[in-house]
Amino acid sequence: MWLPVVGVFLGVVIGLLTGVHIPAGYSVYITIAILAVLDTLVGGCKASLEKEFEDSLFISGLIINLFFALSLAFLGDQLGVDLYLAAVFAFGVRLFRNIAIMRRELLKQWKIK
Template structure:
């Protein structure tokens, strides 16, 4: 469970310490890819808490979500329509659902600890 956080810290450190800039043309693609990755990460954390985590589903979902979101953004660019907004809405909704599931799990865990203390 600590490994994703380690790589998150390494990624953040590399991002802040390097002088890498992304051209404006690719900003929609990168933002959608990051949103898709964040959705998959939170879904994996929620699945871990619910004891339903499957590494193959997580990895395939990670890449599939990113590829689908980028393809949707590309098609929208070709048509002159902001189709990436559909991905923003879908991933945003799922992110908040996953956060709510994680929050419920943490609250339930806290309640169980409180009840155990009261029983003693």
């Protein structure tokens, strides 16, 4: 369960050390992509704690989340509407819900030991 978290941490550190600059026009897409990845990662960790993790669900969830969130952001750009905020809200709600479930599961496991 901790391997994905370590991978994200290492990715952030490497990204900060390389000094790659992303144009401001892509900031919405990068934000949505990061939220989609974090949502999938936290969902995978939650499933792992509940002993329900499946590789195929994890990968397909990541790809579909990225595709639809980025498509929504692109459509919003074309229409001149901030549709990406719908994805930000949805991912935010799911992140906090999954983190709360993980916290409860970890506390339950800690009390058992």
